[in-house]
Amino acid sequence: MNADAVVVGAGLQGCGVALRLAQAGLSVLVLERSIPGAEASSAAGGILSPGVEAVEPGPFYDLCAQSLARYPAFVAEVERLAGLWVGFRAGGTLEVALDDRMAQVLAGRAEKLSGIGAEVHVLDGDGARRLEPALSEQTRGALYFAGEASLDPRLLGRALHLAASRVGARFLTGQVRGIAIESGRAVGVDHDAGRIGAKAVVLAAGAWSMQVAGHSLPPGAVRPVRGQIAALDTRPPLLTRVVFSEKGYVVPRPDGRILCGSTMEEAGFEKAVTAGGLLHVLELAVEIAPRLAAAPVVETWSNFRPATPDGQPVLGAGPVANLFYATGHYRNGVLLTPVTADAVSAAVLGRPPPLDLAPFSPARLGSGRRGA
Numbered sequence: 001m002n003a004d005a006v007v008v009g010a011g012l013q014g015c016g017v018a019l020r021l022a023q024a025g026l027s028v029l030v031l032e033r034s035i036p037g038a039e040a041s042s043a044a045g046g047i048l049s050p051g052v053e054a055v056e057p058g059p060f061y062d063l064c065a066q067s068l069a070r071y072p073a074f075v076a077e078v079e080r081l082a083g084l085w086v087g088f089r090a091g092g093t094l095e096v097a098l099d100d101r102m103a104q105v106l107a108g109r110a111e112k113l114s115g116i117g118a119e120v121h122v123l124d125g126d127g128a129r130r131l132e133p134a135l136s137e138q139t140r141g142a143l144y145f146a147g148e149a150s151l152d153p154r155l156l157g158r159a160l161h162l163a164a165s166r167v168g169a170r171f172l173t174g175q176v177r178g179i180a181i182e183s184g185r186a187v188g189v190d191h192d193a194g195r196i197g198a199k200a201v202v203l204a205a206g207a208w209s210m211q212v213a214g215h216s217l218p219p220g221a222v223r224p225v226r227g228q229i230a231a232l233d234t235r236p237p238l239l240t241r242v243v244f245s246e247k248g249y250v251v252p253r254p255d256g257r258i259l260c261g262s263t264m265e266e267a268g269f270e271k272a273v274t275a276g277g278l279l280h281v282l283e284l285a286v287e288i289a290p291r292l293a294a295a296p297v298v299e300t301w302s303n304f305r306p307a308t309p310d311g312q313p314v315l316g317a318g319p320v321a322n323l324f325y326a327t328g329h330y331r332n333g334v335l336l337t338p339v340t341a342d343a344v345s346a347a348v349l350g351r352p353p354p355l356d357l358a359p360f361s362p363a364r365l366g367s368g369r370r371g372a
């Protein structure tokens with residue numbers, strides 16, 4: 001079996017890159033050991049927030065902002081190809097301060113972000129409650145990122161898988177054991193089905209990227225950071241926008257479900273929902289909007305963010321010719337899906353990337369090595 005490009009992993013990153021490569025006319029094979037989208041990509045809150053997540057001006061903020069700007073057209077394209085809705089919801093993000101100290105921290109951040117032209121409004125407690133009346137009386141102030149959005153990552157994962165298939169990408173179930181490297185070049189992968197030859201290999205295996213032999217990343221480049229989420233049901237919907245506090249966030253879905261997240265745990269690959277994890281996410285949600293205390297818990301889950309030492313993704317080419325990376329997206333893989341798809345596919349195709357990928361190169365993490 002051969003392909004122009006093989007993509008290891010069918011999460012949002014693998015499917016997004018596969019979509020773009022297939023659209024460019026390459027024969028693309030996506031290798032997924034489970035169900036496409038089954039791991040981190042379907043566990044995410046679906047928040048699209050450069051303002052809260054990137055915090056400081058710099059290349060990472062620019063990457064996040066570029067991806068957000070691409071989202072409306074990306075969603076329209078994927079929905080058209082797949083014939084499925086992905087739950088994209090504009091309306092902005094709020095980051096609330098529940099004490100005066102945090103209100104000051106937020107005001108300082110707003111100043112920096114305004115300085116680079118970000119759309120951020122500083123609100124007092126009453127202003128925040130006018131936008132979201134269910135917010136706590138303790139709300140001292142908030143930043144309002146009016147241009148930000150959210151979506152349902154489970155729906156996006158399904159639609160992106162379908163969209164990539166519709167433009168010709170093939171999907172094959174099974175485990176990739178390693179990247180086949182000959183004379184310093186990636187020549188394919190070793191898969192449950194045997195050797196698959198390819199002119200380019202894209203590693204998009206999320207938190208499991210370091211388990212793919214031949215990854216050529218430095219030790220510790222990608223590790224799992226567990227996140228737990230509890231979903232509540234509110235009818236009528238209690239909130240309409242994503243709301244962050246210092247401790248976490250709540251993400252409303254249009255049907256009234258509200259996701260409460262998330263923990264940040266170094267727990268290896270132990271996929272558990274724990275008493276302490278639930279306590280944390282439920283407590284922070286009730287602090288943000290006290291009426292959530294009466295809402296039934298309808299679902300809980302956990303999964304693994306692919307974290308890098310600096311919290312930023314690994315994108316594009318690395319030390320081995322024909323081996324490309326779309327991994328390490330940590331807390332922002334949903335937000336970064338459109339720009340990752342465009343930038344990594346450009347690297348594979350030898351076209352100019354939409355932005356400078358040097359800050360996200362594996363080289364920044366130290367010297368690479370071949371092996372497990």
Ligand SMILES: Cc1cc2nc3c(=O)[nH]c(=O)nc-3n(C[C@H](O)[C@H](O)[C@H](O)COP(=O)(O)OP(=O)(O)OC[C@H]3O[C@@H](n4cnc5c(N)ncnc54)[C@H](O)[C@@H]3O)c2cc1C
Nearest residue numbers: 009011013033040041045046047176206227332333334335
């Ligand atoms: C609780 C939680 C909340 C989050 N909230 C947000 C959010 O609100 N906004 C946001 O932008 N991001 C969020 N994230 C982060 C986001 O989910 C991830 O960054 C993103 O999903 C990573 O996408 P991925 O495709 O790299 O990884 P994954 O979705 O994990 O996909 C990797 C795929 O590779 C497959 N795979 C691995 N190894 C192999 C192998 N050897 N052979 C074959 N297949 C293999 C896996 O089965 C998996 O399907 C959250 C994450 C968590 C856990």
